Amino acid sequence: MNPGMEGTPPRILVVLPAYQEERSIGGLVRSLRERFPYDVLVVNDGSSDRTADTAREAGAIVLDLPCNLGIGGAVQTAFLFARDRGYNAVVRIDGDGQHEVEDIPKVLEPILAGRADASIGSRFLGEAGYRGSIPRIFGIRFFRLLVNLTTGYRVTDPTSGFFAINRPLIEFYSHHYPSDYPEVDAYILMHRLKSRAVEVPVRMYERAEGKSSITTYRAVYYMVKVTLSYLINCLRRFG
């Protein structure tokens, strides 16, 4: 992976952004800590329930945001933490149990092997038949088209929040990370950085507890906002 890192095992941070997830976060953190030797970081995005305490009791490092920043701002806080503490790779998964933790090694593998800068879990690759609501599937199709037309990436699941990134991307994202719905935007950033992005098949489930951040009536706003910031990102300079 990174030059000069041979010999020492890579330091890996699993990041779970969480908002009002007190019922699912504890079990999720425990199962991560039982299975993997990685540090687990929960970013509590201004929850009013016991999300932070539950995560801490389960053995996670907790970053407690004083107010709700939205998913992008919360995940960026984790990148700042990972940058400052010298982690070599970050795996980001949902804090609500939608992503299969058993698939983490599969997502990490291209990063640890040095084959990619970003490795994104796709619910559409392999035999992992994903069923979602019609507006969600429509949105995913739309963004897939947008990403595939404007970048060279062959993407199947552009809105996936299950991914791993290496040190250079951690450093870049700690400065520039989209605020609201970051995953689609991230493709333009990676394209501009000439990052190597690969997709790996993963399993995703419908939510067990709590509410999705994307309800049907907000889908239109989501589409407009992401398309706008995506196209504007095409015009930006990054340095």
Add this chain to the structure above:
Amino acid sequence: MTRVTLFSICASTALLLYILEMVRRRRLREEYSILWLAGSVVILVLSLKQDWLISIAKTAGIAYPPSFLFLVGILFILLILIHFSIAISKLHQMNKKMAQEIALMKNRQGKKTDE
């Protein structure tokens, strides 16, 4: 002098004095007062100098000169609103950075008290 120009003289004078008083009392920061002051001064001058207003309106092809005053007013309001949107975005960015920094600091602090 038409009634609409008399009205615009009174309104722009009142606005000008109000903004100046707010800045004097530090209730309004200078940087946010500039566009308000500029707008009210332009409208006041054009209301007092009827012949300037008429010749500008004629050049711009506006049949009823006082409606040029409305145009100026609307343009300044637009500028002020854009200025506010930019200021809000800047505050949003600062607010986000501060929240992130607080979260990182709380984590460091918690570790110290554990030891």
